Amino acid sequence: PNLQNIPIKTDDGRDIRKAFMAKRDHLLISADYNQIEMRILADLADVKELKKAFKNNEDIHSLTASQIFNVDIKNVNNDQRRKAKAINFGIIYGISPFGLAKQLNCSRQNAKDFIDAYFLQFPGIKEYMDITVSGAKSDGFVSTMFGRKVHTPEINAKGPTGGFAWRAAINAPIQGSAADIIKLAMIEIHKEIKLKNIEAEMLLQVHDELIFEVESKKYDNLVSNVKTIMESVHLKYKDFSVPLTVDFGAGDHWGQAH
Numbered sequence: 508p509n510l511q512n513i514p515i516k517t518d519d520g521r522d523i524r525k526a527f528m529a530k531r532d533h534l535l536i537s538a539d540y541n542q543i544e545m546r547i548l549a550d551l552a553d554v555k556e557l558k559k560a561f562k563n564n565e566d567i568h569s570l571t572a573s574q575i576f577n578v579d580i581k582n583v584n585n586d587q588r589r590k591a592k593a594i595n596f597g598i599i600y601g602i603s604p605f606g607l608a609k610q611l612n613c614s615r616q617n618a619k620d621f622i623d624a625y626f627l628q629f630p631g632i633k634e635y636m637d638i639t640v641s642g643a644k645s646d647g648f649v650s651t652m653f654g655r656k657v658h659t660p661e662i663n664a665k666g667p668t669g670g671f672a673w674r675a676a677i678n679a680p681i682q683g684s685a686a687d688i689i690k691l692a693m694i695e696i697h698k699e700i701k702l703k704n705i706e707a708e709m710l711l712q713v714h715d716e717l718i719f720e721v722e723s724k725k726y727d728n729l730v731s732n733v734k735t736i737m738e739s740v741h742l743k744y745k746d747f748s749v750p751l752t753v754d755f756g757a758g759d760h761w762g763q764a765h
Contacts, residue, residue, distance in 0.1 A: 510711060527761040534721055537765045543688070545557070569588050597610065599677075601678060652684040653687045655687060685715060
């Protein structure tokens, strides 16, 4: 089944994950890239504030809220952080004021003001988006960090079709680069498991997460190797100004591991 479609934020989704059990004397391990798309955006758009925050392991959504709402990061409240989080992830997908208003349950004008404030604080992101769309319109494609082309044949269309292509052109280099990185990691992890004869299997990729089954006594060995590879494999191919980090979970079933 398509396990990527199991919702993680609902009770039903969490219950479904409990049905996927490790065999006896084994554990299921989740290795999940931490905010990889935001980190890639910070690198692609050369956003110094975001890059500094990631290097210092700061909460990126609280930082964004402090910038947009003009408050000290220590005074950011939960509602402001929630709105900043929606904007951060929405920007990656080229969200419109209408789409953001629906997410935040606010007026379209308020949503537009939030987006305008975001671009005012992070002008590098707006510049990246404009350059990316312009390139897609002239070239007919955009590229990931690693040179893989994603074609945008409808970028010059009018109406909703053109709007969808515009959003896809902005997102493809970010999401595509994340996909490239995790594929590179999967190749190297597979080699490492075979080379070191680790009693483990790489079972599944779910977006930015890899699921493993490992013999319980080999847990530390696997996690150490996976962490090193996932956090550094991309550096063989491209200089990267933002560190990638991986969060781990483990348990007898997938619900515990995630």
